[in-house]
Amino acid sequence: MVIKELDTRSRLLRQTVVRILAYSRRGHVGAAFSLIEILRVLYDEVLSFDAKNPHWPGRDRCILSKGHGCLALYTLLAEKGFFPESELWKFCAFDGLLGGHPEHKIPGVEASTGSLGHGFSLGVGMAINGQYEKAAYRTFVIIGDGESNEGSVWEAAMSASKHHLDKLTVIVDYNKQQSYAAACEVQDMEPMADKWKAFGFGVREIDGHDIEALRSAFKALPFEPGKPNALICHTIKGKGASFAENNLKWHHKNKITDDEIDGLLKELAV
Numbered sequence: 001m002v003i004k005e006l007d008t009r010s011r012l013l014r015q016t017v018v019r020i021l022a023y024s025r026r027g028h029v030g031a032a033f034s035l036i037e038i039l040r041v042l043y044d045e046v047l048s049f050d051a052k053n054p055h056w057p058g059r060d061r062c063i064l065s066k067g068h069g070c071l072a073l074y075t076l077l078a079e080k081g082f083f084p085e086s087e088l089w090k091f092c093a094f095d096g097l098l099g100g101h102p103e104h105k106i107p108g109v110e111a112s113t114g115s116l117g118h119g120f121s122l123g124v125g126m127a128i129n130g131q132y133e134k135a136a137y138r139t140f141v142i143i144g145d146g147e148s149n150e151g152s153v154w155e156a157a158m159s160a161s162k163h164h165l166d167k168l169t170v171i172v173d174y175n176k177q178q179s180y181a182a183a184c185e186v187q188d189m190e191p192m193a194d195k196w197k198a199f200g201f202g203v204r205e206i207d208g209h210d211i212e213a214l215r216s217a218f219k220a221l222p223f224e225p226g227k228p229n230a231l232i233c234h235t236i237k238g239k240g241a242s243f244a245e246n247n248l249k250w251h252h253k254n255k256i257t258d259d260e261i262d263g264l265l266k267e268l269a270v
């Protein structure tokens with residue numbers, strides 16, 4: 001799988017994440033950088049939403065189940081106007097809106113996540129509700145490959161397939177890393193695509209940093225009418241900063257230094 005060079009927009013979004021870090025000095029950098037293109041294409045081109053009316057009933061639902069990647073989500077939500085940009089600079093501050101994991105009270109956040117393995121079940125519930133109400137909205141849930149070790153993910157998958165939830169899409173941020181080891185060493189999820197197929201999903205695999213591939217995958221939904229969708233995105237944890245890529249030390253950072261901030265910004269220069 002060829003991972004393409006990052007374009008200007010992707011670099012600028014990552015720069016915003018780094019500017020947040022310059023205030024907070026902490027955060028899950030690798031998990032956020034892995035996700036930027038997935039969230040960017042969703043919020044720029046795919047999701048229906050009204051940032052000034054976040055609970056609009058017709059909105060598409062989008063849940064970041066791997067909630068520790070929230071620096072990427074907050075960057076997009078602020079840019080779209082769900083809350084003032086100034087909140088970004090108070091990430092994890094006592095007087096700020098944005099904590100280290102997404103909370104439902106934050107405009108644009110559909111579900112509180114961070115305890116891995118729950119977001120997909122919540123999304124299945126929302127999709128069942130949409131089906132029951134014959135609503136047009138779609139539901140998207142982003143999970144991690146490490147998160148997929150949780151049995152609850154697969155209970156949700158069985159239920160999604162039983163109910164033929166073809167307006168539901170699970171997006172797997174498949175960066176092959178966990179918090180403190182390679183995903184295959186902790187609990188290998190291969191064969192990933194075959195697992196989702198066996199659970200009754202229509203499946204597509206793409207490079208999760210390739211904007212065109214993401215666009216065309218979302219346009220192709222549902223992959224197989226009558227089946228829920230699994231979009232497996234091959235990604236790189238820490239994508240965009242060479243020293244952070246696939247480097248477990250960048251899963252979560254405490255006490256980020258000025259030199260580290262400068263190093264990140266240098267690599268993300270446009």
Ligand SMILES: Cc1ncc(C[n+]2csc(CCOP(=O)(O)OP(=O)(O)O)c2C)c(N)n1
Nearest residue numbers: 031068114115116144145146147177178179
């Ligand atoms: C139920 C639960 N167990 C453990 C953790 C601790 N934890 C936080 S991130 C993480 C790794 C997750 O890996 P993955 O889903 O692949 O996400 P990545 O950071 O690689 O994008 C773990 C185990 C947690 N948040 N929730």
